[in-house]
Amino acid sequence: MIDFHSHILPRIDDGSKSSDMSLEMLRISYEQGIRMMAATPHFYITSDTAQKFCDRRAGSYEALSKRIAESGESLPDIILGAEVYYFRGISKYDGLDKLKISGTDHILLEMPFERWSEKTLNEVAAIKEETGLTPIMAHLDRYIDFQKGTDNIERLISMEVPIQLNAECFESFFTRGRAIKMINNGLVSALGSDCHNTDKRRPNLGPCIAYITKKCGAEAVENIMDRSRKLLGL
């Protein structure tokens, strides 16, 4: 199983606070059947450049890799990426290429938590059409309520951008119905824990996968994982 969205790297964003915490998050994930995790620290253009971000991420990854090697435990593999927060002009940003999920032409894109304007949707389309990169919608489930009364979600789906859902949306009675519907319609390409720590935002993809298996069958989960593997070029 692949966790496509996590803040597993230590001391780089509001996620893991230490290599020890990262190691514990990896252990919890492994126990839940996760064998691969995309490390996707937050990237904000207002406070960073792609190069500075990559340098910091390399340092964080190196520290964690050392700790993992010392532990000798069986833990999920880590793939480096970023959770890139949308900004006006993102499709023209010359650093975007550096923010790709390693070994792919995809970026995990976090959209604004507000009702999206025409310009915002056009900018997403421009990333796909003009940069050679494909944006993957990070936790689409978290934006849906903001788009009420619009056809923004349908428009995004019609752009054929891959969709990632967060495990948490399967935990609530109010959000899991529509998430299951999206899975049954073949619209989901990736699942993520979006884990930040070992406490309130701990790795939780295992129970989510069990729930989807119960509701949609094991094949539905396998189909999502197949799409995830394809996105990662595996």
Ligand SMILES: [Fe+2]
């Ligand atoms: Fe996140």
